[in-house]
Amino acid sequence: MLPQIRLPLALGVAALLATAITAPLHADADAAAAPASAPTTPNPGLRYHYPLPAAATPQILRVDICVYGGTPGGVGAAVQARRMGKTSALAVFRRHVGGLTAAGLTAVDLGKKESIGGMAEEFLNRMGKWSGFRAADAEQTMRAMLTEADVPVWFEHRLARVEKSDNRIRALVFENGDRIEAAMFIDATYEGDLLARAGVSFHVGREGNAAYGEAFNGYFIADKHQFRFPVDPYRTPGDPQSGLLPGISAGPPRTEGSGDKWVQAYNFRMWLTTAAAGRAFPQPAGYNRADYALLERYLTSAPAGFVWDWTYRNGPVKLNLGDCNNAGPVSTDFIGGSNRWPEADYAEREKIFQAHVTYQQGMMWFLAHDPAVPEKLRAHVNTFGLPGDQFEETAGWPHELYVREGRRLVSDYVMTEHDCKGKVVAADSVGLASYTMDSHHTSRVVVDGVVKAEGNVEKSTPQPFPVSYRAMIPRARECTNLLVPVAVSSSHIAFGSTRMEPVFMLLGQSAATAASLAIDAKTSVQAVPYPTLRARLLQDRQRLVWTAPAPAPVTK
Secondary structure (H helix, E strand, C coil): CCCCEEEEHHHHHHHHHHHHHHCCCCCCHHHHCCCCCCCCCCCCCCCCCCCCCCCCCCEEEEEEEEEECCCHHHHHHHHHHHHCCCCEEEECCCCCCCHHHHCCCCCCCCCCHHHCCHHHHHHHHHHCCCCCCCHHHHHHHHHHHHHHCCCCEECCCCEEEEEEECCEEEEEEECCCCEEEEEEEEECCCCCHHHHHCCCCEECCECCHHHHCCCCCCCCCCCCCCCCCCCCCEEECCEEEEEECCCCCCCCCCCCCCCECCCCCCECCCEEEECCCCECCCCCCCCCHHHHHHHHHHHHCCCCCCCCCCCCCCCCEECCCEECEECCCCCCCCCCCCCCCCCCCHHHHHHHHHHHHHHHHHHHHHHHHCCCCCHHHHHHHCCEEECCCCCHHHCCCCCCCECCCCCEECCCCCECHHHHCCCCCCCCEEEEECCCEEECCCEEEEECCEEEEECCEEECCCCCEEEEHHHHCCCCCCCCCEECCCCCCECHHHHHHHCCHHHHHHHHHHHHHHHHHHHHHCCCHHHCCHHHHHHHHHHCCCCCCCCCCCCCCCCC
16 A cells, blocks of 8 residues: 655655655645645635646645545545545545535435445435535535545646556646646546546547437437427527527437537536525626527417426426526526537636526526516516525535536446446446436527427436446556546436436445555456455445335335
8 A cells, every 4th residue: 555645746756756665654744634624725706717826846645546526426435545544635626525516416316215325325314314405514524524534635736637657647747736646546527537638538429329229319309398389499580591599509400319529508506595595696797688588588488378387397497495407498507508618628618617607697687687587487586595605705606517427438338228227237336326317408409490409318217227347447458547437438328327426426435445456456447356346345335236125014
């Protein structure tokens, strides 16, 4: 096991390795002190990427397992590594840990609750309830888990490059000059940023159905989250020559099931309180009323007697106290705005992030104040507000964009809808997934003179299904010491089921378990014996095979 060392970069790798020979565990107390403490840099406000000073003295941290990404998968991996007796470090892009679970997504997508085990179950039990908790409390709990495990967290560390020798990662180097060297690395980002910089194969967008013999991948127009009545797509109703309203894609009709590079829509998971207790919805800088012309057209095209009920069925937003989500074809999802995010550099992502802020804040402002919105709807929106006791750095607005899908690893095993439907069963389970195969819309198109939203899929899974260990390890020729528990190897539609936050956490735990066993055996992640891995996962109360819970006893 490698000791945890923190040295000035100027000392060089040779000095580092020489020191590592005799240094005891936690040789540098500063490296392990207050591991989950908040960053001390000035509050950047609501931004994804912002200037940070270079490290005054660039640091090297040497650990057994380096985890990149503060998602639940990253937290689970870093904590499990310590529980396995290994040194670990967690490098986080910005100022928070917990991913979307700590950024508003607290109506937890559980699927079958009984399929969730290991650290994900532990975390949810520590929250006191499995859904509906406060995002701030979720982050506090994950910080506590990191602190209890003595995991150093490097906040505001943006990956600049990966150093490799042949097919093995040696170090991560960050924008500020710091670096982490390790025996094993875990990519726990939503975007798959580490795997991409490591030269590992990935896919972005939707495969066509033909790629894996699927039925629900690619271009798809469904009834759910669809326009509830015909809506004219043209700036001047009935006149195609006038052009399309903003938010509608031009182009000829496409074949259902055809593939593309489009990415399902992102949004911010607002966490709302009452107007009396909270903050008013802000009018964003750059607000342009014309951007909401399609929303206005949709609202004003409703037939007499139609009821906007603020539910997933009718929308226009799932508006309630607590976690609020997209609902319908014109809602908080910025449809079409996410396509470039996965492969964009940090500067471009900042622009995309701000476009999402402007769109969603502007939409809420429009619904709350614009006279074109029916008065009853405006009045209802204004009974809600942003919280005053959460997301304080960002004035009540969630600090993280919901990146529902980014890059996806392509390995020797690709999870497909056949896994989700139980037609193929992986023999090397590292956890169960059970949620519906779920995708949000990717575009709006014109079909027979009316606008349709396209891309939403909601197809149930018959029962919880195993996620293959091979789906989170790269091909051996590409990398032998990297595991990917979040951007797993899967088709777009299979990822729709595995992409849930509890699954990320339990897969992160499994990834760190495998990494630790690889270190112990002095082998690659591809050569870890599955029986050994399975035994330890079961010891840690992971659920690997679905067994239906016994029915409740009947009292007679």
